[in-house]
Amino acid sequence: MRIERGRIRLAVIAAVAVSGAAMLLGRGAGEPEPQTAAAAKAPAATAQSQAKPVEEKLEVPPPPFSDGIYPCSTCHAAVPPNRTRRELAMHTEIDLKHDETHRWCLDCHDADNRDVLHLASGEKVEFTESYRLCGQCHGEKYRDWRAGVHGRRTGNWNGTKGYLLCAHCHNPHQPRFHSLAPKPAPERPSRVLSGGK
Amino acid sequence: MLNQRPEAGCGSEGCGSGGCGTQSGGSHGTGNQGCGSAGQGDYLGDPSRRLFNIAAVGAVASMALNTACGPKRLYEAPKDKLRALIAEEEKKYTAEYGKTVKVSDAGPMPGVQFAYALDISRCIGCRRCVYACVDENNQSRDPQIHWIKVNQMDKDKGVDFSHADPYYNPEQVPQEGHFYVPVACQQCEDPPCVKVCPTGATWKEKDGIVVIDYDWCIGCRYCMAACPYGARHFNWAEPKIAPSELNPNMHYLGNRPRTKGVVEKCTFCIQRSREGRYPACVEVCPVGARKFGNLLDASSEIRYIIEHKRILVLKEELNTVPRFFYFYAT
Numbered sequence: 001m002r003i004e005r006g007r008i009r010l011a012v013i014a015a016v017a018v019s020g021a022a023m024l025l026g027r028g029a030g031e032p033e034p035q036t037a038a039a040a041k042a043p044a045a046t047a048q049s050q051a052k053p054v055e056e057k058l059e060v061p062p063p064p065f066s067d068g069i070y071p072c073s074t075c076h077a078a079v080p081p082n083r084t085r086r087e088l089a090m091h092t093e094i095d096l097k098h099d100e101t102h103r104w105c106l107d108c109h110d111a112d113n114r115d116v117l118h119l120a121s122g123e124k125v126e127f128t129e130s131y132r133l134c135g136q137c138h139g140e141k142y143r144d145w146r147a148g149v150h151g152r153r154t155g156n157w158n159g160t161k162g163y164l165l166c167a168h169c170h171n172p173h174q175p176r177f178h179s180l181a182p183k184p185a186p187e188r189p190s191r192v193l194s195g196g197k
Numbered sequence: 198m199l200n201q202r203p204e205a206g207c208g209s210e211g212c213g214s215g216g217c218g219t220q221s222g223g224s225h226g227t228g229n230q231g232c233g234s235a236g237q238g239d240y241l242g243d244p245s246r247r248l249f250n251i252a253a254v255g256a257v258a259s260m261a262l263n264t265a266c267g268p269k270r271l272y273e274a275p276k277d278k279l280r281a282l283i284a285e286e287e288k289k290y291t292a293e294y295g296k297t298v299k300v301s302d303a304g305p306m307p308g309v310q311f312a313y314a315l316d317i318s319r320c321i322g323c324r325r326c327v328y329a330c331v332d333e334n335n336q337s338r339d340p341q342i343h344w345i346k347v348n349q350m351d352k353d354k355g356v357d358f359s360h361a362d363p364y365y366n367p368e369q370v371p372q373e374g375h376f377y378v379p380v381a382c383q384q385c386e387d388p389p390c391v392k393v394c395p396t397g398a399t400w401k402e403k404d405g406i407v408v409i410d411y412d413w414c415i416g417c418r419y420c421m422a423a424c425p426y427g428a429r430h431f432n433w434a435e436p437k438i439a440p441s442e443l444n445p446n447m448h449y450l451g452n453r454p455r456t457k458g459v460v461e462k463c464t465f466c467i468q469r470s471r472e473g474r475y476p477a478c479v480e481v482c483p484v485g486a487r488k489f490g491n492l493l494d495a496s497s498e499i500r501y502i503i504e505h506k507r508i509l510v511l512k513e514e515l516n517t518v519p520r521f522f523y524f525y526a527t
Contacts, residue, residue, distance in 0.1 A: 144526060149488060149502055150485065150526065152482060152484070153479060153498070154475065155474075157470070157475050157497070179369035180321060180369065182324050182367070183323065184324070185324075186343050186363060
């Protein structure tokens with residue numbers, strides 16, 4: 001058996017640099033317009049990689065909302081935002097187990113517009129682009145996912161690859177994978193011919 | 198590693214392709230037959246007889262195939278002859294199973310070398326792949342044939358097949374302290390199974406898929422003895438598949454129905470992969486542990502994995518050079 005360290009190719013360095021730059025900038029808290037900021041800083045940050053400040057948006061199926069819950073503003077438009085961390089009277093079905101000691105709802109959901117999420121930078125992102133939000137912390141996974149390596153792949157190996165949002169497989173409130181019942185074990189070898197088949 | 202060698206190509210243009218005398222695994226010097234070559238070529242005997250036996254193609258066809266180069270594999274027959282044969286097969290299966298069956302004869306795509314990667318750090322041993330494979334590839338339900346075998350291993354012992362348990366059956370997987378290593382055909386670059394086949398019934402295609410022509414297999418099972426991975430399976434009895442469960446989308450070298458007494462194995466879902474689709478096991482895997490693609494495409498998943506992740510191949514010391522890589526994404 002062989003264990004081999006992978007080599008990094010230039011093309012990939014470029015790709016990584018792009019996502020890395022986007023992520024770094026995304027984390028720059030208090031940056032009011034990260035898009036513009038990214039455009040300004042990208043050339044410096046990524047030197048020769050000719051970084052494009054905005055990554056290509058990926059086609060994904062609709063986010064897996066619970067029935068009838070979206071748009072959130074249907075209810076929330078009438079409720080003034082309360083930014084205090086507290087036990088909620090609503091949404092009791094959500095049991096947050098995702099670094100819950102450090103974070104709560106409004107770290108990802110946007111208080112001013114409940115129909116979108118927001119990055120650490122304050123930039124708002126649609127639910128269909130929620131992978132950018134997840135990618136802020138899970139940068140390595142995000143990189144692998146964009147390369148088609150993390151996560152389930154459907155479609156064509158030489159054409160359009162099917163991507164899923166992180167939330168299609170991981171419950172964002174409890175992202176740990178649940179165990180599954182396995183399919184039946186194979187039959188042990190037996191004298192299959194003894195039945196006179 | 199993946200140098201192209203002359204070898205049999207499916208759907209190739211007849212005599213010219215691959216040069217004469219390059220047949221099933223001929224790249225390894227086993228050269229079953231060729232221009233004036235002796236040895237195993239003699240065993241294969243009179244080409245027209247074989248063609249009659251195998252294909253029931255008429256005398257005209259067999260004359261056409263008996264070229265100056267010497268005998269040719271059935272699968273290297275001119276396209277139109279092949280199509281005629283396949284149309285007959287389609288008719289036969291359609292009648293037998295009561296649904297419209299399509300048998301493809303798609304050949305390897307130029308510039309494509311298939312490879313597969315499986316993430317050992319993700320696989321949870323749920324066996325979804327095993328049964329997706331059975332459904333896709335028309336494996337016999339009774340007696341049971343599974344092309345994929347999922348081994349449960351102890352984390353303490355590492356990848357060690359002497360302690361592997363394929364019969365694990367807990368209520369939930371993954372089980373604490375265990376990991377899972379599914380094994381199917383490793384599609385070796387230098388496949389020992391091909392070397393030992395006395396009839397040239399199995400060979401490596403140009404895109405790297407090791408295939409079997411079930412009409413040429415005599416069931417000697419030499420290939421099963423030669424395979425270090427236990428990837429080949431024998432039809433000890435007439436395979437049974439309910440017509441309702443038959444997958445009618447077939448490939449001549451892949452999932453068309455087998456008969457008693459022939460060997461079968463994974464073909465990277467040749468009927469899907471040569472259409473550009475992912476194999477069935479890749480699509481069904483709930484944790485996304487299975488990856489597939491073209492080694493020659495620098496932007497493919499498979500290249501990304503080989504270049505960025507820790508990878509291993511099974512029984513590397515045997516120098517079979519598998520195209521099936523195991524890796525750790527984390």
